[in-house]
Amino acid sequence: MNGQVKFIISQKHSSQQFESQEWQKIEHAFKQFVGLEHIKETLKSIAAWAVINQKREEFGLKTEKQSHHMLFYGNPGTGKTTAARVMATLLKELNILERGHLVEAERADLVGEYIGHTAVKTRELIKKAEGGILFIDEAYSLSRGGEKDFGREAIDTLVKHMEDSSGRFICILAGYKREMNGFLRMNTGLKSRFAHLLYFPDYTLNDLNHIAVNMFNIKDYKLSKPAGDRLLRSMREMGDISGNGRFVRNLTEFIIRAQAVRLLKYEELTKKDCMYISEDDVLKGIEGYKKDKQDHQ
Numbered sequence: 043m044n045g046q047v048k049f050i051i052s053q054k055h056s057s058q059q060f061e062s063q064e065w066q067k068i069e070h071a072f073k074q075f076v077g078l079e080h081i082k083e084t085l086k087s088i089a090a091w092a093v094i095n096q097k098r099e100e101f102g103l104k105t106e107k108q109s110h111h112m113l114f115y116g117n118p119g120t121g122k123t124t125a126a127r128v129m130a131t132l133l134k135e136l137n138i139l140e141r142g143h144l145v146e147a148e149r150a151d152l153v154g155e156y157i158g159h160t161a162v163k164t165r166e167l168i169k170k171a172e173g174g175i176l177f178i179d180e181a182y183s184l185s186r187g188g189e190k191d192f193g194r195e196a197i198d199t200l201v202k203h204m205e206d207s208s209g210r211f212i213c214i215l216a217g218y219k220r221e222m223n224g225f226l227r228m229n230t231g232l233k234s235r236f237a238h239l240l241y242f243p244d245y246t247l248n249d250l251n252h253i254a255v256n257m258f259n260i261k262d263y264k265l266s267k268p269a270g271d272r273l274l275r276s277m278r279e280m281g282d283i284s285g286n287g288r289f290v291r292n293l294t295e296f297i298i299r300a301q302a303v304r305l306l307k308y309e310e311l312t313k314k315d316c317m318y319i320s321e322d323d324v325l326k327g328i329e330g331y332k333k334d335k336q337d338h339q
């Protein structure tokens with residue numbers, strides 16, 4: 043395969059069958075995520091476009107190549123990196139990407155130290171990402187040093203390859219909204235190279251609670267009812283939930299360690315003991331989290 047967007051729809055499958063099968067794959071891949079409906083919708087439109095394009099080709103109609111480069115805007119912990127990772131695997135499953143891997147990069151991975159070095163570094167990175175997604179976090183750091191900075195060369199090389207690649211890789215530039223807007227303003231024409239602009243909003247307290255419960259479930263832990271209530275109440279009292287999903291992940295890890303410390307005192311452990319998170323574990327975990335945060339301030 044030449045790496046271009048490829049879609050397989052067998053004669054036996056009707057469009058409706060395709061829709062239900064492929065939609066299910068998308069829903070399944072994002073099952074553990076809270077929200078992110080707009081990401082799923084975008085993926086559905088990409089999948090639909092690819093299959094219809096294939097059908098048009100069969101009918102001898104004109105087809106077009108589309109690139110699916112994306113811009114992700116959102117605060118820390120809103121799920122940008124995690125969504126990109128899931129997306130890469132999913133797009134392979136949907137036969138849109140050949141390999142489905144994610145290459146995570148930041149400024150230092152693209153920008154070199156002398157003239158000519160940056161273009162080589164950037165090209166190598168793009169090659170590594172072929173068949174998958176090149177995810178560049180805090181993309182605005184590429185234009186940090188202004189016109190004379192080598193970051194400019196990285197952007198130009200990237201843009202050139204994005205245009206030439208005809209679907210061989212997907213480039214995602216990610217970062218916080220204000221900085222991303224500034225970056226795109228400084229690099230006129232850059233925004234138009236991206237087919238999809240996706241915003242990752244901050245989570246509400248209820249979303250975060252939902253994310254926490256999911257995280258425990260995925261790891262085979264169960265919160266007792268009082269533990270669940272306590273967690274929600276404590277998060278509300280803590281006020282600062284700006285870390286979004288990352289805040290929840292850290293919190294759950296503290297709670298899991300608090301449970302482990304409690305269990306070590308038991309003479310014998312059952313499977314249920316190992317799964318069960320008590321209200322006290324939540325309290326101790328939150329205490330530990332707060333102390334750790336204070337120590338790091």
Ligand SMILES: Nc1ncnc2c1ncn2[C@@H]1O[C@H](COP(=O)(O)OP(=O)(O)OP(=O)(O)O)[C@@H](O)[C@H]1O
Pocket residue numbers: 074075076077078116117118119120121122123124125179253256286287288291
């Ligand atoms: N919608 C969600 N559902 C479940 N978990 C989520 C969701 N969003 C984020 N998370 C979890 O929050 C944590 C942080 O997410 P992630 O690293 O993807 O955020 P990010 O937006 O890339 O942050 P940054 O910009 O700081 O790199 C991860 O553990 C992730 O699984």
